Amino acid sequence: MTEVAFHFNAPDKLAYACRFARKVQRSGARLVITAPDKALALLDHMLWTGLSPQDFVAHCRDDGVSEDLVHASPVLLIPDARTAPHHEVLLNLHADVPEGFERFGKLVEVVSAQDEADRSAGRARWRHYASLGYAITRHDLVLKTG
Secondary structure, eight states: OOEEEEEEEESSHHHHHHHHHHHHHHHTOOEEEEOOHHHHHHHHHHHHHSSOGGGOOOOEESSSSOHHHHHHOSEEEESOGGGOSOOSEEEEOSSSOOTTGGGSSEEEEEEESSOHHHHHHHHHHHHHHHHTTOOEEEEEHHHHHO
16 A cells, blocks of 8 residues: 655655655665656756755656667656656645555655645645555644754
């Protein structure tokens, strides 16, 4: 059964996704990040320009690149998790439950600290996973930073 974890109180969800991608890449696992196209474009830009050289995260988007590159990439930015070629870790930045999440070993949901619409959507996703019988791990990011 997929391990489900919620990371709450992210001050900036995309910045957190960058740090999370770096951590997963360093662990040797493969990560799929699913989000709306606009967020994926911003995240892609942040991963290319927002990290120091020693923190570079090898990644690609699945929009028009070769299938070989998509399969080889340790971090894949993709709008629909159902099309992912690997299924180790899924980071969801969508407002809704990602279809096909149950094929992944681990699902991580990131919830904003201030965006009330995002927090409400996060609560709805939590209720959905709980109703399906998933044990959910909770990580409060405020407690980790302060």
